[in-house]
């Protein structure tokens with residue numbers, strides 16, 4: 001395996017890994033953040049001593065791509081201890097199910113073979129097959145077979161590995177990839193490899209879903225920037241990547257309260273396709289990138305002042321959501337004593353500790369015995385779900401959405 005310095009030395013620091021043109025510009029830097037934020041720690045000591053690296057976002061003026069220019073891919077240990085699954089939230093589950101159903105119906109996937117790159121624990125692939133897809137092959141180093149319970153298990157196959165050229169023999173009608181491309185540094189290289197693996201099977205359909213960075217820049221939702229995510233797309237930069245590597249775009253939409261981009265594509269038939277309206281975002285993205293540093297400073301000031309006020313009033317403060325957003329919020333703002341604990345509904349996260357800051361993660365059931373005065377909700381989309389749960393326990397803390 002190549003070392004980080006070998007990888008960096010080989011890469012032209014000025015080159016965009018998405019369109020391969022030169023002239024990228026750094027615009028945002030966070031130092032010493034944990035290299036993993038979905039890997040929760042078993043002890044406070046492990047959490048506090050977890051490896052850290054810097055993040056430096058750079059923007060490509062040619063394709064609008066944003067990426068961590070000092071990303072070190074050698075630090076990641078994508079394994080079965082990754083707890084990236086959002087499948088414990090009813091809201092996310094409902095979205096995931098409706099997307100699976102829509103894809104099966106819109107693209108006629110009944111009876112078709114689906115290959116999912118980065119299938120995680122396999123929940124989505126299972127849903128596709130439950131809704132009618134013929135069979136599924138999932139590839140992910142973090143797959144855990146024991147966790148999967150479904151009546152369609154005989155139509156599913158999983159490979160515990162990273163996708164590579166060595167899987168070109170796996171033929172499928174559909175290549176699906178959700179919340180994975182943002183973890184890949186050389187995005188142009190990956191899409192080129194997929195195109196090459198498809199060969200002359202030009203009917204192969206690509207269905208991808210990943211976070212949209214435009215909203216992150218605009219809000220600014222700085223907690224959506226963290227180490228595992230080295231690649232940040234807008235609808236335009238994603239479409240440009242697909243076109244550059246030999247695909248035509250069939251669909252380009254924002255979903256889940258505009259948090260995710262959904263793209264459908266097919267190998268290009270050689271005829272020039274005119275760009276979709278959603279692709280025309282180069283100037284807008286450049287403008288948001290320009291404004292992001294000052295917006296972040298403002299947001300940081302606002303949060304530190306609110307948290308300082310709560311601390312002065314001896315309020316007990318909890319973060320709701322123990323995922324990457326919470327880790328990034330805590331470590332970007334370098335918060336230690338301002339937050340008492342983190343709440344998460346995923347039982348696999350409870351009893352563990354946030355890497356970097358060491359905050360304990362508890363389940364909602366512990367709240368009646370030790371209720372927080374203030375709750376910061378990391379994802380406003382779960383507001384209804386969280387409020388119902390708190391009301392059900394007779395708890396009424398002040399809820400602030402990140």
Ligand SMILES: [Zn+2]
Nearest residue numbers: 016019060063
């Ligand atoms: Zn570029």
